[in-house]
Amino acid sequence: MEVFGLRKSFGEVHALRGIDLTVDRGTVVGLLGPNGAGKTTAVRILTTLLRPTAGHASVLGFDVVRQAAAVREVIGLAGQATSLVEELTGRENLEMLGRLYHLPKREAQLRARDLLDRFDLVDAADRQVRTYSGGMQRRLDLAGSLVGRPQVLFLDEPTTGLDPRSRIGMWEVIRQLVHEGATLLLTTQYLEEADELANEIVVIDHGEIIAVGTSDELKDRIGGDVIEFTVTDPANVALALQSVDGLCDGRVDVDDARIAVHVGSSGSELLLQVVRRLDGADVGVTGLGLRRPSLDDVFLALTGHAAENA
Amino acid sequence: MSFRNLTWGLADTWVMTKRNLIIWTRVPAIIVFTVVQPTIFTLLFRYVFGGAIPVAVPGGYVSYLLPGIVGQTAAFASMSTAIALAADVQKGVIDRLKAMPMARGAFLGGRLLSDILRMGVTVLVIVGVGYIVGFRFRNGFADAVAMIALAIALGAAICLVSAAIGLWLKNEESTQAFGLIWLFPLTFVSSAFVPVQSMPGWLQAFANNQPITHVVNALRGLALGLPLHDDLWLSFVWLAGIVAVFAPLAVRTYQRVS
Numbered sequence: 001m002e003v004f005g006l007r008k009s010f011g012e013v014h015a016l017r018g019i020d021l022t023v024d025r026g027t028v029v030g031l032l033g034p035n036g037a038g039k040t041t042a043v044r045i046l047t048t049l050l051r052p053t054a055g056h057a058s059v060l061g062f063d064v065v066r067q068a069a070a071v072r073e074v075i076g077l078a079g080q081a082t083s084l085v086e087e088l089t090g091r092e093n094l095e096m097l098g099r100l101y102h103l104p105k106r107e108a109q110l111r112a113r114d115l116l117d118r119f120d121l122v123d124a125a126d127r128q129v130r131t132y133s134g135g136m137q138r139r140l141d142l143a144g145s146l147v148g149r150p151q152v153l154f155l156d157e158p159t160t161g162l163d164p165r166s167r168i169g170m171w172e173v174i175r176q177l178v179h180e181g182a183t184l185l186l187t188t189q190y191l192e193e194a195d196e197l198a199n200e201i202v203v204i205d206h207g208e209i210i211a212v213g214t215s216d217e218l219k220d221r222i223g224g225d226v227i228e229f230t231v232t233d234p235a236n237v238a239l240a241l242q243s244v245d246g247l248c249d250g251r252v253d254v255d256d257a258r259i260a261v262h263v264g265s266s267g268s269e270l271l272l273q274v275v276r277r278l279d280g281a282d283v284g285v286t287g288l289g290l291r292r293p294s295l296d297d298v299f300l301a302l303t304g305h306a307a308e309n310a
Numbered sequence: 311m312s313f314r315n316l317t318w319g320l321a322d323t324w325v326m327t328k329r330n331l332i333i334w335t336r337v338p339a340i341i342v343f344t345v346v347q348p349t350i351f352t353l354l355f356r357y358v359f360g361g362a363i364p365v366a367v368p369g370g371y372v373s374y375l376l377p378g379i380v381g382q383t384a385a386f387a388s389m390s391t392a393i394a395l396a397a398d399v400q401k402g403v404i405d406r407l408k409a410m411p412m413a414r415g416a417f418l419g420g421r422l423l424s425d426i427l428r429m430g431v432t433v434l435v436i437v438g439v440g441y442i443v444g445f446r447f448r449n450g451f452a453d454a455v456a457m458i459a460l461a462i463a464l465g466a467a468i469c470l471v472s473a474a475i476g477l478w479l480k481n482e483e484s485t486q487a488f489g490l491i492w493l494f495p496l497t498f499v500s501s502a503f504v505p506v507q508s509m510p511g512w513l514q515a516f517a518n519n520q521p522i523t524h525v526v527n528a529l530r531g532l533a534l535g536l537p538l539h540d541d542l543w544l545s546f547v548w549l550a551g552i553v554a555v556f557a558p559l560a561v562r563t564y565q566r567v568s
Contacts, residue, residue, distance in 0.1 A: 047409040072411040083406030085329060087336040099325045100412040102318060128336065144406065 001046070001152060001185070006055035008041050008207075015041040017207040018055070023185060028178050030198030031187040032298075038207040039187035040080065043156045046185070047077045059152055076150030080157045082141040086130035090121050090140050093129060094147060101148040108147075115143040119173060135166025139173060146177075153177065155186040159193060171196055191215075191298055203302060210302050219293050221301065224250070225267030226291045227274050231257040232284035240285070243277040267292070319413035326420020327427075330394070334428065340390065344428070348383040348436045352376070355503055356443050363504050367534055368448060376440040377457065377529035378502030381522060383436050384465030385497055387429035389490050391421060391469045392476030396485040399477060399567050418564050422469055429465040433458060449535030457532035460545065464525045467549045468493070470556040477563040502526045521548035 001023040008016040016038045023029045031039045044050040046057055048068040056063065062070040084093050091112050098108025116125045119139045124132060129140065138158065145153060158174065159167040174197055178184060188194050194201045195215040203211040203218070211218060219225075231240045234257045241252065241259065247270055250262035263270045267290045278285055334340055352375070355363075360371040367374045398404050398417075407417055437445075437458070447454040472489065479485045499513060500506075500522040506514050517523055525548070527541040 044405075049405055049408055069411060072409060075409065077406060077409040079402050079405050081402035081405075083401065083403045085333065085403065087333040088329065092332070096325060096329055097406075097410070100322055100407070100410055100416075102321070102411075148410065 001057075001059050001183070003042075003046070003057045004055055006042070006045060006057055007053045008038075008045060008050065009053045015207050016045075016052075019204075019207075019209055021202060021209070023183065025183050026181050027200060028182075028184045028186070028198045030194030030201045031185060031204055032189070032191060032194045032201050033187075033204040034189060037204045039204060040156055041207075042204070043077075043154050043185070043187060047075055047154050048072055073148075074151045076145035076148060076153045078138075078142045078145040078153075078155050078158060080160060082137045084129045084137060084141055084144065087128055089126050089128055090116060090132070091125040093140065094144060097144050097147040103147075111147055115146060119143045133166070135162055135169055138162060138166070138170060142170070142173060152183045152185070155184065157187055157189065160189065167193075191218075191293065203298060205302070211298075218298060220264060224262065224264040224293065226293075227261045227263055227267060227271055227289070228291055229259055229274075229278075229285040229288040231259065232286055236283045239281055240278060240283045243281040243283060244274055247273060247277075315413070319416060319419075322413040322416030323419040323423060326416050327424045330420060330424035331427070334424075341428070344383075344387060344390070344432050345435050347386070348379055348432070349439050351382070352379050352436065352439050352443065355379070359503075363508075365505060367530070367536065369444075369446060369534065372440070372444045373446070373448070373534055374505075374530065375503065376437070376445040377533050378500075378526050379440070380433055380436055380457075380461045381464060381500075381526040381529055382497045382502050383432055384429055384461040385468045385493055385522065386490070387425065387432055387465050388469040388472035388493075390428070391425045392472035392479075392485050392489040393482060394425075395421060395473055395476035396479055396489070397482040399480045400482055404567065414565075415561070418473065418560060421473065422466065425469050426462060426466050429469075430458075430462050433461050433465075447533055449532065453532045453535070457529050460525065460532065460542075461529055463549055464521075464545075467552040467556075470553060470560050473560040474556050474563050477560065477567050480567065496520060496522050500526060501530075521545070521552065524548055 001021075003019055003021040006016055006019040007014070019038075019042060021029075031042060033039050041050065045052050046059060046064060048064050048071050051065055058064060059071050060074050062074070064071050085096070088096065094112035094115055095108045098111050099105070103111060116122050119142065121136060121140060121143070124136060129137060132140065142155070142158065145155075155174065159170045162170065171193070174184070174186070178197065186194075186197060199214065201213060201215055201218055202209055211221065213221070231237050237254065237257055237259070241254065244252065244259070244261055247261065248263045248266075250264055252262070253260040261270075261274065271290050275288070355375050356372050360375060363371055365371050365374040404417065447457075475489050476485050479489060499509070499517050500520060501517065502522060506517045506523065509517055524541045524544040528538060528545045530536060531538040531541060
């Protein structure tokens with residue numbers, strides 16, 4: 001999948017301001033950014049739903065504008081909203097999609113059965129979708145995007161609005177797809193999600209790509225993990241700082257009795273050492289914890305503004 | 311268009327039609343509503359207002375009324391087209407379908423086909439209700455069939471207008487609230503319920519020159535064996551005009567909707 005200088009404007013609003021991106025076969029790219037960053041616009045152009053204002057994009061060599069029909073043959077899309085018919089059963093939804101992919105009736109039935117089985121929806125297969133939980137609907141929707149055996153799969157915020165348990169369930173399913181060698185582009189607002197699923201993360205803000213890299217690379221760029229604690233007795237702050245000094249090359253922030261040690265990507269190992277050293281120096285602390293970088297941190301570091309304000 | 315594309319187009323349209331028909335069997339309230347509303351109108355005008363409305367047609371007011379109700383029912387049946395399309399856009403169903411290799415016209419085609427089928431059933435039910443309250447076809451079987459066919463043609467043309475509106479509003483609630491307001495003046499300020507001559511002159515000018523009046527007059531002529539004057543061919547001209555404007559508009563709105 002290749003994208004050159006992609007732009008999209010809606011009147012005065014410039015949703016994309018020139019995106020260049022290459023996704024190799026069999027890789028998983030996470031498009032990470034806040035609401036309104038242009039993620040969905042990019043997906044909609046790549047899935048032939050929108051025409052770009054300028055620039056070119058191709059999927060498996062097919063141009064998304066000039067060869068839109070060929071692109072639709074090879075892609076699968078699961079959008080932010082589930083595109084299921086609530087009054088139909090899970091099985092009927094999948095069979096209908098199979099028929100629209102021009103599978104013979106028998107084959108559409110088999111495909112639906114396989115997918116229901118694979119996404120753990122066999123028990124609910126013959127219930128109307130409106131009785132499904134949010135997580136089940138998303139799983140069925142994802143199953144729907146696989147009916148046509150797509151070579152490239154687009155998942156637009158696959159877990160937005162799901163409770164934590166359903167989110168982890170979705171991750172399992174997506175990870176399995178990745179394991180089977182799917183080429184996947186997923187968009188997300190959650191660094192954690194991109195981290196869990198993607199080989200490569202593309203950070204996008206205000207319609208522009210502001211960083212590309214693996215999750216480790218990005219975390220290192222923004223300073224990585226942070227160990228934080230508050231010294232119980234303010235008189236011991238100097239002692240505490242002395243104890244943690246030299247543990248890593250990272251920065252140490254002090255705010256009154258609150259100390260934050262930036263420890264790169266090896267937070268878990270260093271956490272133990274910090275505990276031992278503070279204990280050894282007999283410094284009492286509260287609120288000791290390891291904080292992983294959040295999307296907010298990434299944004300703050302990369303753009304100088306918080307994600308919500310984007 | 312190749313033969314393969316054509317057969318796929320028809321197959322896809324049929325899949326979408328079946329989908330819509332199945333939805334109705336699961337939500338019987340929709341069917342009940344579309345039949346109940348015109349039934350109430352029939353009873354209300356037949357027994358409450360009818361006595362006060364003098365008409366000069368064989369069989370009295372019930373004969374005058376039923377073709378009007380049939381025309382109104384066919385026009386109002388397009389409500390489901392607008393609402394269903396708006397809902398499909400709002401929920402994102404349309405995105406998934408547009409990103410698939412299915413035939414481009416199948417989504418709208420299936421919508422219209424299923425709505426027209428349902429409208430046909432509703433019209434027949436209302437004719438049945440009419441028979442119970444005293445309406446009779448007075449001009450033979452062939453003209454009765456022609457009358458029902460013309461009513462369905464009217465409904466189909468109005469469905470295209472509603473389709474464009476639903477796709478343009480893209481919101482189920484506002485479509486429900488505003489999508490069909492224009493149909494009220496169009497059906498009531500017509501010859502559907504009262505003779506146009508009973509209206510003030512300025513209103514007659516509108517009522518005499520709008521499609522519902524021509525179609526309802528033609529329906530009435532066919533059902534009761536009255537002279538058709540210019541109403542039948544004017545109906546065809548109006549319906550052809552509506553289709554010529556709103557079919558491309560609905561298709562374009564569908565293609566651009568997101």
